[in-house]
Amino acid sequence: MNKNPFPELNAFIEVYNQALQKAQSKAIFVRGIEIQEAQVEELKQLIEEIKLQKAIAVEEKDEKKANLILCFELCATAVKNELYFVMSLKRDEPDFAWQALIDAQYQISLAIRNHPFDGRYLQGYAHRLHLYENIIFPKMYFASRGCVVSSSECSVCRGDMEDCEHIKGYAYMGEICYEIINEIKSIDEISLVENPADKSCRMLSFTEDGKSIDIFTHREIVKKADG
Ligand SMILES: [Zn+2]
Known part of the structure; x- marks a missing residue:
């Protein structure tokens, strides 16, 4: 580990590093599913402890520290999701796995973008998650939805997203800014x-031979009868 600018966090960071290293060693496909569940x-629990540390930094109004701890929270949450991904594949539940x-992937990209010092060490992990996507899942298409939002607010200041100084996807005092959409006027294009x-x-x-086929499993999707 590099020199830590917040020596008061040393003990916590050591616990965090060890816990995350252990978790990553269990997020490998062939580990037992009951071990992954545990x-x-x-x-x-670790994420709850991280949130407690973050709350202390917020109380101290130390934004850099709060954002650093937010990155720990995002990484721990990403590894938790990686475990869910692997477990869902074993359970033949590809929708959940996806x-x-x-x-x-999203949590790691937020951690890289918002790391107050240098998040580049996370790029190897981001790459691993993209490899999974390419190897496990088929090539597919997505719907891009263009819609006109008539009312939305900023999650940080609760002001109008158009007027305030906060940017979606960036961290402020340990929280990622997102847009709260209150009303959609119209959907323009899909x-x-x-x-x-x-x-x-x-x-x-x-659709194949008049049947609806699941894009992941290639099983026929049988619609349940109404009533
Ligand atoms: Zn704002």
């Missing part, structure tokens, strides 16, 4: 794209 519970993987902003908006099925 690891998820340990990570949930969502967990893209959540992990187009199919290969590289979408939101990978959870994906095509779910295709």
Whole structure:
């Protein structure tokens, strides 16, 4: 570890590093699923401890420290999602696996972008998550949705997102800024794209011989009868 600008966090960072290293060693596909389930519970506890540390930094109004601890929180959450991803694959639940993987990718990209010192050491991990996507899942199309938002507010200051100084996807005092959409005026266009902003908006099925086929499993999707 490099020199830490917050020596008061030394003991906490040591616990965090050890816990995350252990968690990553369990996020490998061939580990036993019950061991991975137990690891998820340990990570949930770790994330609670991280949030407590973050709350202290926020109280001290130390934004750099709060954002550093936010990056720890994002990384621990990403590893938790990586475990969910692997476990869902073993359970033959590719839809859940997909969502967990893209959540992990998003959290790591936020951690890299918002790291107050140098988040580049996380790029290897980000690469690993992208390799998973390419190897495990088929090439697919996503829906890009263009809509007109008539009312939205900033999650940081609760002001109008158009007027305030905060930027979506950036950290302020240990929290990522996001847009809270209150009202959608109209949906303009839905187009199919290969590289979408939101990978959870994906095509779910295709039609073959009059049957609806799941894009992941190639199983026929049988619609439940109404009533
Ligand atoms: Zn704002």
